[in-house]
Amino acid sequence: MEQGFHSVKNEAIDKLSPTKVLSPQQNDLKQAIRAFCLAHRQDEHAVFLIEGDAGTGKSIVLNSIFNEIQSLSRQKEKKSPFYGMQNYLVVNHPEMMKLYKNISEQFSYLKKKDFERPTTFINRMRKAGKTADILFIDEAHLLLTRSDKYNHFEQDNHLEELIQLSRITVIVFDEKQVLKFKSCWNRELLQKLVGSYPVQTYHLTQQFRVQAHADVQDWISAFCHKIIQPMPAKQTFDFRFFDDAQSLYDFLCSRNAEYGLSRMLATYDYPYRLDGQDHFIQEGRFYLRWDRSKPDEKLPWAERPDTIDEVGSVYTVQGFDLNYVGLILGPSVLYDAATDGVRIDTRRYEDGAAFAGREGLADPEWVKEQIMLNAINVLMTRAVHGLYIYAHDPALRCKLMEIQAERNKVKGGRIAASRV
Template sequence: MKESGLPDRYENDAAEKLSPEKQLSPEQQDLKNAIKAFCIAHQHDEHAVFLIEGDAGTGKSIVINSIFNEIQSLSRSSDKSSPFWKTDNYLVVNHPEMMKLYKNISESYPALKKKDFERPTTFINRMHKSGKKADIIFVDEAHLLLTKSDKYNHFKQGNHLEELIKLARITVLVFDEKQVLKFKSCWSQGLLKSLVRGLPCQTYHLKTQFRVHAHQDVLDWIEGFCQKKILPMPQKQTFDLRFFADAQDLYDAIKKENARYRLSRMIATYDYPYRLDGEDHFIREGRFTLRWDRSKPDEKLPWAERPDTIDEVGSVYTVQGFDLNYVGLILGPSVLYDPVTDGIRIDTSRYEDGAAFTGRDGLQDPEGTKERIMLNAINVLMTRAVHGLFIYASDPALRKRLVQMQASRDAA
């Protein structure tokens, strides 16, 4: 990705970045055209699936929102010659923060209505009750769909995506296997292929990184870390990758960037206790103390856009799918230095997200899956930043290794 200097003011908010009117790159426009052509070609089929793949930050959600707005505009227009006229279409996403964002965006576009956007369980249960079938379902963050029943969330069937495909002629979905975060959503390419086998299916893979405005050495470093490797320190560049010996110093730096450009936040791996009990729960690292994000399901703005959340630490569930200008990331006690490999190792017993590891029935390698989920979470957290990623490691040995690596580069 080519470097991009910061503007005089802060970056646009998430609603603007995901706007249906946002200018697309040639690759993204090509994808949009391919989706539209696929929908027209298969509009009379019983079922068909269009799969959008790509790493975090390649603009998958931007494309899906753009084409959804266009198709809804044609559906609700007076142009009876359009193949999309009076089609019944929906966008579903199993992510409450992203749902807030989509519904907020819909208020600015006459072709979009809030009822067009639903969580998958709500949509599936409603459609089964009505006996109806949609023409096109767009599924953002499909890697968050449930792969097994969940009585707690009122999902009685066996797989979200399987049910969604049954309920639509065409299903367009965004999928990234590296963003799977729970046993209950334990997706793999094999499982995905088994669900679309025998159906007309087209896959498009986005490759260009748009979120992280950094040279390739930074992107390689992040990818390597999520594979338990510590690659050489990237060269100095406009993207600011920094390691901190003190968590409070990191927080002070993030507050400084937030005052200048906004949309800069603290986030952490799920290695610190947190419960939905109405109380505040805190992350403590040395002289640093800050509360986890407060649960506010009725809050209209997503966590990443609320000014008050500079005084909180977000989790992977808070920021997945969102851009931040600067990220202050605390790697908690589960992320350890491995002197034998000069890499990292993951201690799955230190992970505090118990909900992520419920529903292990049927998993062939639960321990290996736990590690994969935790590394996926680190990947999501590390790929939120547009202009700078500041990292503090709780493990003293890992912290020392990262800070020394940075000092050696700066002294060269």
Template sequence: MKDIEENNILNNSLYKLDPYKKLTEEQEKLKEYIFNFCYTHRKDEHAIFLINGAAGTGKSLLLSSIFNSLQNISKNDPSNDLYHTDNYLLVNHPEMLKLYKEIASETPNLLKKNFERPTTFINRMTKNNSKADIVLIDEAHLLLTKKDPYNNFKQDNQLEEIIKRSYIVILVFDEQQVLKFKSYWKSKKMKQFLEAVPSESYQLTTQFRVQANHDIYEWIDRFSRGKLKPLPEKQAFDFRIFADANEMYELIKEQNTKYGLCRMLATYDFPYKLDGEDYYVTTDTFKLRWDRSKPQDQKPWAERPDTIEEVGSVYTIQGFDLNYAGIILGPSISYDPEEDELVINPNRYEDNAAYMGSSKIDSSPNAKCKIILNSINVLMTRARKGMYIYAIDSELRKKLLSLM
């Protein structure tokens, strides 16, 4: 019974971002440093603090803790320089925003209105001709880098517009999690923002999500950069390659019964539309529907019991944890045995929205491949206890099986 209760707590995404959760010594020191940065630059026109870190390095938890402390000071500490400051936490991810607002409803220092999508913040501040004191941005790699009429963004770069409307911006960023050209970042552009105003940066490296030896991280990193290496030796983290997608799904269901928070995921290589109809991820013998869009549901996709009968996309799962992930690599990822390397085919990738605006990006064919590899990186860095892989391409499947 105790194990079940502990699993239920650990599986709850609210626990993952609980602003009162104990931070590591590194995170505590960084949090203190960031507050000192805010005190130092409180009266500057603009200042930026950039937190870099790969998936699973505790970026969102750190932001949640910082924002809760900041709002506590703003409301309750007249002796502090940050008293009565107007502060916001922004995230361009509807599932993550839902989670933050749920946390706000259970935390005395936080208000739902202080959590917004970037476009909402930009348009509201523009209309009111106002400027925020401190703005935190989670998943800043999802910020738009070009106009997007669909999302009511009329300017050219969301970060630039947020900086204009804020005194201090604190953001977390991972270049390997950019998934669309309208959010396509180059390090040169980010460097320009940092050089234009007082700024500092910090790199988080400690991995909290993937409970594995370093060789697992190296394997995932190499694969998500288009390279293959032998599979790591057997260890507590359960890493397997499957010859059959149904067999992998059956194991995921077994693990879900034991531990919860185990789901099937796939690269965006299968048709999907937001038209209310069901669409499916299929192999020769396997067929399971894509995740259904339920924007009104309060629970994240992975925590809803019915989604064990669905396949999650990179957009559904980005920013969230699983215990075990069964990943289907679709037709856009294949293998050339003569060259002994992965082959990425953007024409087989079904996420057409990801490529919108590619004509304005230098070396767009390479950039398209990078988008797909980034999506693989997101999928492969979700699971805490184990990751299972099935490749649709027969040559890639054969190669991966041989690496075992």
């Protein structure tokens, strides 16, 4: 593993460790889930919903309470109301699944079979005629909202099936991280599926990943609503724009050498196929391959040292922290002179699988744009200590460099004034 001042504390396996100390708000949520599970353990079905923006620690709390309940369920003596319960955790994300299974190796009360992908879990439980006592679902916004026979899911909705297969369902959900037509979640659909059961909702608000002032988080949020705000003030969080992708990458590599866990990411605007071949992103002098598909690798992509030589997609980094991120906004992300903001060209998006299965969508073009903006939000909220951005579109690149120059000019003027 890479060495550096920040690298150890940001390893995902440590971040999600059940021994991690929780914040007061996170601990309050954990106790609320515990109380809910006890209060509804005789119900036919009940749902606890965890919400919050990226980086608020939803998965940390989920894994912490799952580990506590699993430990209590497998005690040698019957001292807990959780004793003997059959509980599972599912996540529809292969990189996150690697992480959970790696964590399971550290604790004797956990088994690898406690963690499954949702389709595998549904098919296995249906075939065996069994149900779970408590089912924990991470990244529920990645669950399928339609059948996917190619991947052996023949029912209509993952979440609907999972609730039916569990007495109590604990769900992590963020509709701003929906990335595909076949996982096209919104508030109305979620409420329709859970509204007939006892439901408790808890919304986490404290940001733990992006160690920046509120103006950086506000800038990212505005950009993902197609608004370009003035450049945030200089601060400990290193936020800057580059007019050359290779210069960005060179700088990121120096950060990686010093601190570790620094990676290049890009919007899905460059061709990529799962054909066993390397596929490259080129921006001027910059020429680097997309992330290689290695499902048999034990470590997730974000934590393998060799991936400093690759560009990650939204699918490889969703749910993970990085110390520093270099982000390429590809050809689909454009400057709109009429609004002085952002324009999204859905025709330039290369992720064809994201837009497969438009049946039943009232406004597919609007959903396409929202999916692409969601992806940008995910990519921009991976960095703990610094975010560096390069834009393919010359007009957008010019606009970003302009607001950066204005910020630097204002800062320089203030310094000069203080010396008078």
